[in-house]
Amino acid sequence: MATVDILQAPADAQAAECCAPPVRQALAAEGAEKLARTLKAVADPARLRLISMVAAHDDDEACVCDLTEPLGLSQPTVSHHLKVLVDAGILSREKRGTWAYYRLVPGALDALAHSVATV
Amino acid sequence: MATVDILQAPADAQAAECCAPPVRQALAAEGAEKLARTLKAVADPARLRLISMVAAHDDDEACVCDLTEPLGLSQPTVSHHLKVLVDAGILSREKRGTWAYYRLVPGALDALAHSVATV
DNA sequence: GGGAGGGATCGATGAACGTCGATCCGCATG
């Protein structure tokens, strides 16, 4: 399930307005847990490279067969990493015929980056 | 050792110019490893809350005694998390007399967020 | 100098994670 949507409102206190709450509010335990879950999904060399390779691919989508060999990892491992990224809401999966195509969820990385910058 | 400085040049290819390389370059293995190391340091609920609490504290600095109790973790654990963040270049430590004060490294989180957004 | 308190380090323990081989599922083609 996509967890990125939550990232745009890390602290409940500042969910109403856009920016600049009067006093910096410490991150609540619940928000920290959710943000950490998404960051953990990205905090892996193989998964970072997968994200990058999908983004750099033509038409912004790639199938597993394109990703296995340049990564130097086995097909089950790549499939596992992709599943983690999909569950985190970073990538989306679409199966067309024999192949499964992965692409970046628009805005997901930007939302995550914004959450990191405003922790 | 601070690893944040590297984050501003995730892919060696685009280190020379500022923005918009002609074709999106896939993240190299080495860059992915470094970025993942820094992200791993941040991808923990306790450490995210520590960062937030330090940032929200008066004068942007806090000593361990201020952080242990609201976090609900033991003093050695908090000390360990702070060390991880210092080693990652997110926080800086300064010992003044009896107490040790931690503060955010200026721009560290922004650099990390930028690296996430441009993977 | 001796006691007290803030913090860092050490060693152990249990849980989470990355990786793989083997297997299973689904779709396309002869």
Next chain:
DNA sequence: CATGCGGATCGACGTTCATCGATCCCTCCC
């Protein structure tokens, strides 16, 4: 219908990590 191939799932194994209690170091103050 049988075969082949892309991909997901399963089970296992070794490593990493978060956490703690115990201990040690350092600074302050009596």
